Amino acid sequence: MAEEQCIEREDRFDVDETIYKTFNIKNTINIWHDILNRTENQIADTILILNQRINLPFVVFKRLWETRSVHVCADGATNRLYEYLQEQQADNNNGNKDLREIYLPDFIVGDLDSITDDVKQYYFERGVVILEQHSQYAPDFTKCVKLILLNANSKEFNYLLQNNRQKENLGIDSDHGLLDMFDQLRQEHSKLPQRVDVLALGAIGGRFDQTINSITELYNARRDNPEMTLNFLTDTDIIMLVPKEGTSIEYNNDSTSNRIFRDHVLGNCGLLPIGEEVILTQTYGLKWDIINWPSSIRSGRVSSNNRFASRDKCYIQSDRDIVMNIEYYPDKLANYIEE
């Protein structure tokens, strides 16, 4: 194997396109168009809210919600949504419109031991589908993922959704009926017909085993449900599992303003081999680019405190999928969205 290298770049530079064209790019991810401001609103684009306090600027929350068709709350996350909308109502002088009525989730899923009775009743009265699944062998995150894939792909589930709205739990067994229905769907389709894109809020932070469990869900999704794209948005970071073997990460937003999106909205980043050792074969566009660099948490060789130095895109090639976090500034993002 070629020698390992670490190359310190200028703080800002333009990639050499003749070099960039030689890369075997198998995936392209655009931070702005694919995650923060999805423009091609697909039928199964989903926002999944997990049980952490929501701190997003309202303009950001609104954009994320409106550019996605399906809105799912995991159990106690429903309380967080309810509280957040109450706070925004008070803070933003939204007048007579009750924000809770406008931002109604489509589904509430989980073992329902955390959602309060009042909040559950509120959404029940407004026709939100509340699906109880008790099984202790799957965390609420997993139950939500399966619900999202069923909703996008299962004729049986959609039949129940149309015809069983009056029945408790849509007539689905409250212990593991949803999980069984998903297994059934998987038996019928080795490849699901409808792709889904999921952005999860509240996946990281809080109890540390839950944070790591969320990271596990990134790997689970890639392995078991390749029809799903799963990314996380926290108060500080965008977090994704960068696919191995050649990914171009773009962060231009085609803005006509003079301000540069990357400079104003994005901060540091890290390439984090959380699941296993990863060899970073090549990066191009980072402040500290690396070549043939074995990276692992046990060895202490982890590229943290790095950042995008190229003005609009960078290339990452590794022998295995690797977790990446990209710091962003929520208030600056709000300014961009408001423009």
Place this chain on the structure above:
Amino acid sequence: MAEEQCIEREDRFDVDETIYKTFNIKNTINIWHDILNRTENQIADTILILNQRINLPFVVFKRLWETRSVHVCADGATNRLYEYLQEQQADNNNGNKDLREIYLPDFIVGDLDSITDDVKQYYFERGVVILEQHSQYAPDFTKCVKLILLNANSKEFNYLLQNNRQKENLGIDSDHGLLDMFDQLRQEHSKLPQRVDVLALGAIGGRFDQTINSITELYNARRDNPEMTLNFLTDTDIIMLVPKEGTSIEYNNDSTSNRIFRDHVLGNCGLLPIGEEVILTQTYGLKWDIINWPSSIRSGRVSSNNRFASRDKCYIQSDRDIVMNIEYYPDKLANYIEE
């Protein structure tokens, strides 16, 4: 290898001592005596504050501080300490005593790009040792670890501390003088004479690459500085790297009250194979005990949402060190300390 097993236990049970005695226990960690309420206050017991907002109940903060001899702030963490003590002053009617004057750190270390001028001046005037280290090849966390080990072990460093207080940076090169001095110490001692115990606040949470970098520091410490015990305390968890090959984790606090420490103060836990696969050879005392269980984030087999079911201790045996988080309730802990 024997078959893998997962055994669901009663919610509370007493371990069978005849079984427990057969275990080859190489390490014993007591959550109460070793971490939350250290009773044997050693010369080099240290509290290390990293750059996250401090949210601990004051009685907990006070106990952690007073049961440790050395107090270190990493760069911007100094602002956090200063702000926290100001808040506590206002909240707790502490009268004429200025809490900032009472809880003065011994050292402030880092590249000092985050500490504000006012805060730096405040501590400078009160004789706190402020050590600037610019090197971009080590994060502030690493610089603090090396300072802590030097302070406990290096005659040269202690000589400068005694005789160079008037010189800027104790006369130590502000780029990488401290790091060089540590390398020198390591060359002189393959084993450092003075053990140190470090509890770090603010290591987890905030930017995700910094969280993972902190986990890397747990592995670094075990590998490079086995004379150091490093644990983290967050707003929700105690986090440690459980040594492989047989560890007994105890959580009895010898309380004479009727309340049971484990029941009131501790919540869920997780065994988190961050960075690589770990085989959990045997656990005994958890709600879901496991035997010969290969655990990895990539495979999705991670024991999260587990908890201590045994009343006072549990045993963990694995083929490699494994990160463990133990949820605790800060307000309940405050009640215990106040008793």
